[in-house]
Amino acid sequence: MASFYKYQTKNGVFWRFVIDNGKDPITGKRKQTSRQGFKTKREAQEMAYELEKEIKGKGSIFQGDNKSFYDFCNMWLDIYQNQRAVKPGTIRIRKNEINNWQHYFRHISIEDITLKMFQDAINDMKKRFSESTLEGIYITGKMIFEKAVELEIIKEDPTRYSYFPRYTKTVEEIENEEKLPNYMEKNELSNFLKTCKDHGLLHDYEIFLTLAYTGLRLGELCALKTTDVFEEEGTYFLKISKTLYNPKNIIKDYKLVTTKNKTSRRTIDIAPVVYDALQNVISYNEQLKEATGEDYHDEDFIFVNSNKYPGYPHYIKFVQHRMNRILRIANMNQHLSPHAFRHTHTSLLAEAGVELERIMKRLGHANDEITKRIYLHITKPVREKDAERFSQLMDQVINIET
Structure with missing residues (x-):
């Protein structure tokens, strides 16, 4: 089995591999074959596998x-x-x-x-x-x-x-699959955001306002940078191209990775109120940067820690804790998670008459059954009216024939 090693020379960084051929049956010593000078690990792997097959047959x-x-x-x-x-x-x-x-x-x-x-x-x-x-x-x-x-x-x-x-599947499991996920009605969302304004901690209002108006995944929100917010010809936009990966919730131990899939990379328009909120956070960060100097983790993130580790992006668990606090103060459903804002955004877009295809595109979905279920639930009254109007039209057709 091959082992791979990276080494430095005056001409750059290269890879080498060593293949262990087992023990010599006579001497008892281990037999090894090596090659080096590969520019990438993958090149070394491909050569190693070919050589192993040649050696072993x-x-x-x-x-x-x-x-x-x-x-x-x-x-x-x-x-x-x-x-x-x-x-x-x-x-x-x-x-x-x-x-x-x-x-x-x-x-x-x-x-x-x-x-x-x-x-x-x-x-x-x-x-x-x-x-x-x-x-x-x-x-x-x-x-x-x-x-x-x-x-x-x-x-x-x-x-x-x-x-x-x-x-x-049991009847109960089938029924649970058909249940709608947790999302907020308009009055609940209004109550939540008002509570954020009155009782929220630093930038709680801006965080949850952005989630409500955009339907971003939480990892996408935490990965936002100032360059992702821009204006063109009087319209404000938000670019989503990355997500924050921090499974252990250790603030310094984060990675930026690509979005969930190709469809998730998107640019969406945002309301002026969201743009203004994000600009307020960006301005605050500039002041924080000046105050903390070299201690500031200057990677251009928008929603950042402002205490012990200034400039480091918030992680998902942090936002969840902030949300739980607001839910308790507002006396709302404690089982709601930040992902509920994504479902809430879907319901509000559907109620506003936005077509399902455009909602899916805005959310970065190639296909999602939950989004479809929410959309069909919200638009059910409209579809029933459509069916009623069609039935009335057909009644007229039948009356003409008779």
Whole structure:
């Protein structure tokens, strides 16, 4: 199995790899093959895999203890991360899914895993996981074995004729699926924002006003920078191109990653009241920057910490805590989350007569069942009137014929 190393020369940074060929049967010493001078890790990986196949022949590239499913999963995850340039959050999910497979196959040779073993494992996991969670585990398992075949580590894919065990849903589960998610009615939103104004902490009003008027995902809001807010010919716009990743909620330990998908990258128009609110926050940050000097984390974020770590962006849990405080003061539903503003935005747009396709585009959705359900719920009275008007028209047609 190859190990990869980055090294520095006067001509720049390069990669090298070392392949462990196992022990020499006569001397007992480990045999190794290495190459270097690769500009990227991916180039080194591709060469290493080709060389491993050449050294080992067309069979397994592993020997001895390195033949395990566990070791190949580590290799697969590295390939998956580099080839697909996936987000850290996706990698974390894949690792969790792999851990579930390790429970069954950790010390078993990947060549010895059969269709029955794979199917028995996924059937057993059905007892412990929801359908959506199990589906992710199943897909990851199939990807691992498909890659093993592609790299000629195994000859046949044991998952090829496997099946995903379907769930029988109860009446209660079906009814819960049809329930609308939590969102605020107009009077509730008005009460919440008024409470923010009267009792909110620093920039609470601006944060929740922006969420209400834009329907942004919370990670998108936390990642906003001053350059994302601009004006053109008297119209104000907000550009959404990134999201904040901070799963441990440690203020300095954040990453900026691309938005959820291609559709999520968008530019939307915003109301003057939102533009003015954001400009007020930006002006405050300029004063904070002058007051804190070099201690300010000057990365141009809009919604930032102003205490111990000035300039660092707020993380999702922080906004959730701020929202919980306002909900308590306003005596509102304590189960509402910041994502409720996204659903509220959908409902208000639907009530305003905005078409579903335009709502989806504004929210950055390629397709979303929850958004559709909210839209159909809000526009139901309008559709009933349409049906009534059509029925009246047809009555006239029938009367003309008679």
